[in-house]
Amino acid sequence: MFDINYSLLNSNDIIVITALNHESPLDNLKDVVARLKECKIKNKPVLVIFDLLCSNGNEWNRFVSLRFDGTKFMHQSFNVLSNDDVMPNIIDTQQSYFTQHPEIIKSSVLN
Template identity: 30%
Template sequence: MKRFDIKIISINKKDICMIFSTTYLSPLKFIAEVEKEISSFTNDGIEVIFDFFLSNGNTRERYAKAYFNGVNIVRESFEYTNINKNDSLRSFSAEFYKDSIDKMDFSFLTSIQKKMIAKGIAI
């Protein structure tokens, strides 16, 4: 089973690389694999948003951002960030996890959170 999934999305005419946890293990544990897969999408610099929902839950450490320089994620650029409940990134995350509901069994989510995601509710 793959431990993360990557999607390139465009928001306000800007490409963003979203990395989703797909198990209770953080994608950061597999950073070399993450970097290799990002480089298969682009050799340019791109903003990276991590969604650690399945590994961290809906906490202050759910989202993080960093910069990919075309080869590696710049470690010094990594920081946890707050993404507003009404932000389109949360809606995109909700859709991703709704379409990946089978991965919920490999997470620390509560049954209520799992039901909300199954209904497509951005949490």
């Protein structure tokens, strides 16, 4: 299960996908692609940052990125991001999200 944060779609064309439990959205990219197309991202290239806090914990691989060309993910673009590589507004928004939804942490690997 995952959530797509549309509010972070900005001039840099970045979308954040948040894992909502211990299952990683990377394990089901077909569903992620379908959801991106549903939200009118079809045919528009974006950088997708996955926040895997709930599936990986607060580890070195919490954030990963993949380029989405508008129809599919470009697997060769896969990149593990350090916290320093992630824009501060994304970190702040994600922290706020988890603070507002503590029940998500209860169904994660952190519990």
